[in-house]
């Protein structure tokens with residue numbers, strides 16, 4: 001089945017106003033999918049939607065929603081109920097790097113909500129509709145940091161570990177129902193999220209978000225977990241085959257401490 005037939009007619013992308021999500025929007029539009037683009041910054045979403053509609057002759061709907069607001073699913077459903085969402089790209093996320101005790105509990109809980117609760121609510125709603133149609137796909141943007149305990153980003157890494165393990169389980173469960181699940185685990189990527197820290201001491205370079213999104217789109221339906229970039233994959237291999245979990249955590253703690 002062709003990409004558009006399997007994952008069309010619409011892809012819903014969260015965190016589409018910048019970074020990896022914006023690249024998902026551009027590349028899925030190029031594949032002929034219509035889009036529902038979600039983030040808080042309306043102006044950015046409108047500009048992107050206009051550009052993509054003109055360039056690719058698709059329909060792109062900008063939907064400014066704060067995913068941390070209580071009734072965010074109702075806001076989304078008002079737009080998506082008449083549409084066929086064949087691909088859910090659950091990509092919006094929040095990161096905190098720094099000393100654990102310097103992050104407020106409020107911010108810690110917001111990160112847990114945006115990175116875990118929001119994808120759970122979206123998955124629960126859209127997966128049922130995909131099961132009814134016997135086709136569809138879900139992409140979760142997690143992180144390489146989800147593979148290990150990560151000092152100075154402990155909660156963030158924990159939220160991404162949740163997405164990895166959940167995605168692996170769901171992929172197996174939903175495959176017989178015609179739905180592909182992919183967990184994208186990027187390493188450092190050049191986006192707004194990484195713009196405030198200094199990652200020059202890290203062993204891997206920051207990747208461009210277009211390559212990260214392309215890696216995921218190419219892997220959808222073929223893999224369950226994917227990490228973009230040769231160096232990141234080398235790092236995953238060394239971490240898994242040659243180092244203990246404790247060694248990985250110690251090493252990443254050393255790297256992360258220098259970034260803030």
Ligand SMILES: NC(=O)c1ccc[n+]([C@@H]2O[C@H](COP(=O)([O-])OP(=O)(O)OC[C@H]3O[C@@H](n4cnc5c(N)ncnc54)[C@H](OP(=O)(O)O)[C@@H]3O)[C@@H](O)[C@H]2O)c1
Pocket residue numbers: 014015016017018019020021038039040041042065066067068091092093094095114141142143144185186187188189190191192193194209
């Ligand atoms: N950059 C990296 O090195 C890296 C590495 C591994 C994984 N990731 C993951 O990649 C995903 C995308 O991040 P990015 O790197 O592309 O960063 P980014 O450019 O900062 O994108 C984050 C997106 O999430 C949206 N967002 C944040 N809070 C929101 C809220 N409350 N409601 C609705 N939308 C919200 C932002 O839009 P608005 O501000 O307009 O709402 C923005 O579109 C995240 O899940 C992140 O954890 C990033």
